[in-house]
Each structure stands twice: as structure tokens, then as C-alpha cells.
Amino acid sequence: MGKPVEFGTSVTAQASILLVEGNRNLNAGLARLLLDAGYEVEVAERSADALEMFKSAGFKLVIIDYDIDGGGLVLAETLKASETPPHIILTSRVYRSFSDGAAKNLPVDTFIPQPFPHFELLDQVHSLLSKGKLLPDPSRTSANLPLRGELDDFPFESLLHKLFSSKFTGRLVMQHRKASKVIYFLRGFPSSATSNTHAEALGTLLVNRGFVRNDDLTKLLENMSETSKTLGQQLIDAGLITREQLKQTLDEQVRERVLACFEMRGSWVLYPGDSFAFQQEHHIQNPIELIFYGISRFEETNTLAERIQERVQHYAVPTRQFSRLLPYFPAGENRKKLFLQIDGNTTVGELLASWQGETSSFFRVIWSMHAARLIFMSQSPMPSAPQPIEKLLSLGEYIGSFLNFRSDPVPQKFGTSSVAGVPTAQKVDPLQPLLDLENKTQDMNHFEVFGLSVLATPLEIRSAVERLVKLLDPKLVGHLTPEKVRRVAKIGRWVKQAASVLLDPDTREEYRATLSGGTDESEIEQGIRLIKQRRLQEARDLFEAIERHSPSNSRACAYLGRVLHLIHGPGDARMMARSEALIHRAVMLDEGNSDAHYFLADIYADTGDEPQAQKHAHKAIELNPTHEAAIALRNRLGQGVGLGTVRIGPWLFKNK
Numbered sequence: 001m002g003k004p005v006e007f008g009t010s011v012t013a014q015a016s017i018l019l020v021e022g023n024r025n026l027n028a029g030l031a032r033l034l035l036d037a038g039y040e041v042e043v044a045e046r047s048a049d050a051l052e053m054f055k056s057a058g059f060k061l062v063i064i065d066y067d068i069d070g071g072g073l074v075l076a077e078t079l080k081a082s083e084t085p086p087h088i089i090l091t092s093r094v095y096r097s098f099s100d101g102a103a104k105n106l107p108v109d110t111f112i113p114q115p116f117p118h119f120e121l122l123d124q125v126h127s128l129l130s131k132g133k134l135l136p137d138p139s140r141t142s143a144n145l146p147l148r149g150e151l152d153d154f155p156f157e158s159l160l161h162k163l164f165s166s167k168f169t170g171r172l173v174m175q176h177r178k179a180s181k182v183i184y185f186l187r188g189f190p191s192s193a194t195s196n197t198h199a200e201a202l203g204t205l206l207v208n209r210g211f212v213r214n215d216d217l218t219k220l221l222e223n224m225s226e227t228s229k230t231l232g233q234q235l236i237d238a239g240l241i242t243r244e245q246l247k248q249t250l251d252e253q254v255r256e257r258v259l260a261c262f263e264m265r266g267s268w269v270l271y272p273g274d275s276f277a278f279q280q281e282h283h284i285q286n287p288i289e290l291i292f293y294g295i296s297r298f299e300e301t302n303t304l305a306e307r308i309q310e311r312v313q314h315y316a317v318p319t320r321q322f323s324r325l326l327p328y329f330p331a332g333e334n335r336k337k338l339f340l341q342i343d344g345n346t347t348v349g350e351l352l353a354s355w356q357g358e359t360s361s362f363f364r365v366i367w368s369m370h371a372a373r374l375i376f377m378s379q380s381p382m383p384s385a386p387q388p389i390e391k392l393l394s395l396g397e398y399i400g401s402f403l404n405f406r407s408d409p410v411p412q413k414f415g416t417s418s419v420a421g422v423p424t425a426q427k428v429d430p431l432q433p434l435l436d437l438e439n440k441t442q443d444m445n446h447f448e449v450f451g452l453s454v455l456a457t458p459l460e461i462r463s464a465v466e467r468l469v470k471l472l473d474p475k476l477v478g479h480l481t482p483e484k485v486r487r488v489a490k491i492g493r494w495v496k497q498a499a500s501v502l503l504d505p506d507t508r509e510e511y512r513a514t515l516s517g518g519t520d521e522s523e524i525e526q527g528i529r530l531i532k533q534r535r536l537q538e539a540r541d542l543f544e545a546i547e548r549h550s551p552s553n554s555r556a557c558a559y560l561g562r563v564l565h566l567i568h569g570p571g572d573a574r575m576m577a578r579s580e581a582l583i584h585r586a587v588m589l590d591e592g593n594s595d596a597h598y599f600l601a602d603i604y605a606d607t608g609d610e611p612q613a614q615k616h617a618h619k620a621i622e623l624n625p626t627h628e629a630a631i632a633l634r635n636r637l638g639q640g641v642g643l644g645t646v647r648i649g650p651w652l653f654k655n656k
Helices: 024-036 047-057 072-080 096-100 118-130 156-165 202-208 214-223 231-237 243-263 287-298 304-312 319-323 333-341 348-355 361-377 389-402 432-440 458-471 474-479 482-489 493-503 505-517 520-532 536-549 554-568 573-589 594-606 610-623 628-638
Strands: 016-020 040-044 061-065 087-092 110-113 148-150 170-176 179-186 189-195 267-272 414-416 423-425 446-449 452-455
Touching: 016 024, 016 047, 024 040, 024 118, 024 573, 040 047, 047 061, 047 072, 061 072, 061 118, 072 087, 087 118, 110 118, 118 267, 156 170, 179 243, 189 243, 202 214, 202 231, 202 243, 214 231, 231 243, 520 536, 520 554, 536 554, 554 573, 554 594, 573 594, 594 610, 594 628, 610 628
Parallel strands: 016 040, 016 061, 061 087, 087 110
Antiparallel strands: 148 267, 170 179, 170 267, 179 189, 414 423, 446 452
């Protein structure tokens, strides 16, 4: 067994890449992308320079633009004929037909038509260099992560914690003998997963859930013809399941695969990538989903409180933190008794044991989460515990990564009753933690309700609110007055919607339908208004949330790329490259997106690529003859004048 891999420690040979691209701005962006992925990169703008650099340095991989000065194809042939031929990736904006198979006859390893998403380039680079075991130097990666390790030395729960802390985007591949799993991460949390384990196969789960009979599934598999349709789509076409049943099962499949990783052994490898996640369907939209699913999943064999008690029976109750949830416990003698129990000698196990049968499921879930987090923060040795307690508490460390309970109690006052001096809690508004956010509206990434704090984007928060609404005690509805709704509304429209559901149960189904149907367009319009008001950072946060929630939304991709361009400008090559890639993706998703073509024209005007700027400006006008922004840009380009510092004017979104 090897040594544990420390974060920031190099474990692989260093890979050197020569990037040959005539466009200086594109050169800088791609070089930064490869540097951030941990590779050593040199840049050349002409074929002759690239040949001289290769002779002196002997690069392992060369990325060549077909249209460079001197001819990209001639350079590729020369390099492949050398004594130590490198791997070659050929790119081109013009000859896109190479990707149809003609590239097999070229002296290159692979061809990528431009424009291309960053993840595709990184995938090809890693694939070619991994053949010679030449992987990126992890000490150079922006996330400062190791690229490989053993689960015995660096277990899955520790990986989750580190990946969340570093907001990692990419793939985690785990292998043990013939079993393999791939977890896709988006900004730090798992959003999708694949596996070759039979127990986690779609057909197995559908049969286990009772959606499909084993005989019907077997008959379908036997008669399946060669087709591009997935198994799920064929089951729907055959009338064996509904689309909703398929979605539920796919969501469960991904969660099961992630939770099973806590027990997995073997090795793991990280593949950082710019946008791996938008390749995949998002089956885990929010980290809260994984936590609630994990806890409910472990409830099958025993009660959660009993398992927590078994694990933590010798740990003292942290009085201040635990007492802050006391007001949400049902009022009456039991609450008084429980409050008296919390002293310096009370253990967590004793307290939870005394509450069995007394608390609501929501209350127990929150407390059990908190208990698991406190355990993992402790430095004391913990008693051993059987499965599945180990898995549950491993999940607790991940919970601790983004659940942040304040150390101070919820604002409350305790008085002394006239009966035997028993302390009782004065009336406390259960919505106070939510209303406390009224003064925190500048930080929309913190949302606290009923003692739970989630670091999330507005769209994730909206999803979390909807789930919390389902868990609320109906008795709390009376605490929401119209005045409080107006105060809560200052935090955001999504909170107002959640509050209105509690005020008027008749709107609950309408609200749920709104959430499930998506409100991306209204969110996009809100983002456009923020841009008009020059609140660019807020607009960026909103569009990033929309893009994460709906990665195939062309308008969201285009406007996210646009706002990055407006914020960073041509001086930041890396962000300009990301902006350009996002807007190109928007065009690929919807060729008729006139705004996306205009945004590309604006970028090319800023970077001095006037032919491309003219091309996309004309395309935007062709799609929308009244697009005043594109017309104004085309006229300025015709006069030899670029945009320069002119960015936002009253004409920019006039045609919206």
C-alpha cells in the first residue's frame, strides 16, 4: 500500500505541450486553460517558430491550428516524420469536415473542429498523454489537487470534503478490480454518476421498485434491435413505464451510486475539466438532495436516532448549539423536561434516546445532521460502529463541508416560571432565522431557515425552500402574516413564493408546477435588467446559477458569456476564452440566437479580429433586422472603429 497522497504533491511525470495558434488572443486563453490543468505549455504563432522550438525542447504533444502561417498540415507531417514524433491535435475553423472521418488519413492523432468546448480539448489532451503516463503536474493545478490515489489512504469522504472545498469541476474515476464508477462534479458537489455494477443498473432498480416486471424487462432486452435509443426511452415507448417513473429511478440510481462509493475500495483518478457537467443530465440538483436521500436510505434498517446514539453515546451535548433548536420542538411539558436535560453531563445519545417518538421527522433529520457534523469536528477517538453507521457518519463529514450552524443560539429569552423554578422558553417566532436575513440581502449565497444554513446559489436556494416547505409543520403556517411576507420578500422573489405557499395552501400545487416547469426565461429577463443597471456581478451570479440549472439553455449561456466579457474585458485572456466558449456553445444550441452572434461580434471587435466581428454582426442582423446593437457595431466596424471602452448604452438591449 502506497503512502497517502497529500494535496499539492506531485505524483506524475510533468507533461509539456507546444501550442501553435496564430490568433494571439486565442493562444493566450488556451495556454491559460492548459496551465490551470497542470500542464507545461509553450506557445508559437508561426510554423517555422514551432519547428525550431520542437527541435530544442522535444514536446510530447503539439496542438496545431490548420490555418497558421506556414501551414498547419505541413508542420504536422514534418513533426510526425521526426525521430521522436509527438502526439498531434489538429484544429481548424474552416475544415470542419475532417471530423467526419477524413482525419484518419491525416498525420495527426485527432482532429477537433473550432469552436470547441474546453472540456473536449482537455479530454483529448489527457487521453493522448495518459498513453505514455504523462499526466499533468498536480502541484500546478488551480485547485491544487492530487490527480490519483488509493481509497485506503485517501477515502471517499475525504475526497468529497476536499473537492467541495476547492469547488472542483470534472470527473472522479474509481476502480476496484472489475468494478468502476465515474462521479461527475460541478463546482464541488456530485451531480451525476455512472457505474458498471449490476446492482446499480437501471433495469435492476426498475424491477426492485416495482415499476417493471422482470419478465417484461427480459423480453424487451431479448428483442432490442440496434438503435440509438436508450433503455429508458424504449421502456417508455413500450408503455412499460412513464417518463416520471424513469426520472425518479434515474435520480435514485445516481444517488445510490454516490452513496455506494463510501464503502468502495481501490484507486481513484481525478480528471479536472472546464464543463464536464453540462455533458451529463443533472440527477442531483442540490447537495441537500443527497443528504436527505442518504438519511432516508439509512432509515430502512433502524431509526436514525438509535444509530446516532450507538455512535456518540459518550459525547457530551454541546449546550449552546443544541439548545438553539429547542424552540422548534413541540411546546409543552416535554420541551421543559428536555431543556432541563441539557447540562454539562448529558450525552448526545442520552438526549436523542429520550426524544424518540417525540420529535417530528424534520426535527430529527436536522438534529441528526448536526450531531454527525459535530462528531466529525471532534478530535476525540470515536468508538467503532457497524455498517451502515459508518457510511452515515462518513456522509456527515460531507455535510459538515457546507452546513454551517452558527455557534450562537437563535435569539430567544428564557425566563423562570412560578412553578418550582422550571425555566421555560418564552414565545419565539419560528420564522425568526428567516427574517434575520432581512439585513443580509447583500449576500444572496447564504440562506438560513429553521437553523439550517446552506451555501448555495439563488436557484439552489429556491429548490431547497421548496423541499423545506414540504417538511414544515402545519402549525407554523399561523406565524406567517402578510406583513412578514412583505419583509421576507426583500430577501428575494423565490422566498416570497415559498411564503405565499404557506399562507395560501391552494397555491401550493401552482408553485410546485412553476418550480418543476422551470422559470429560466423570467430569471434571464431579471439578469438582463441587472446588466442594464450595471449590477454586473449580481448578473453574473444569476446567469451562472441558471446555466448550472439549465446547461442547454442557449440564452443563459450567451448572457453568461456576455457578462463575463463586460466584467473582465480583453485584458483577461482566460476569462475572454471562457466567455467566447460559452457564447459559441449558445450558438451551437440555437443557431437562431441573434444576441449570441452579436456578443461574439463584440468580442472579436475587442480582440482585433475584424473579419469575424463583421461576420457575426451580419449574422445577427440577418436573424434580426431590427437588432440596433448589431447594426451600430457593424457601422462602427465599417468606419474602422472598434468598441473600445463603449460597453453598455441605452441601445444595447433596446430590441428586447
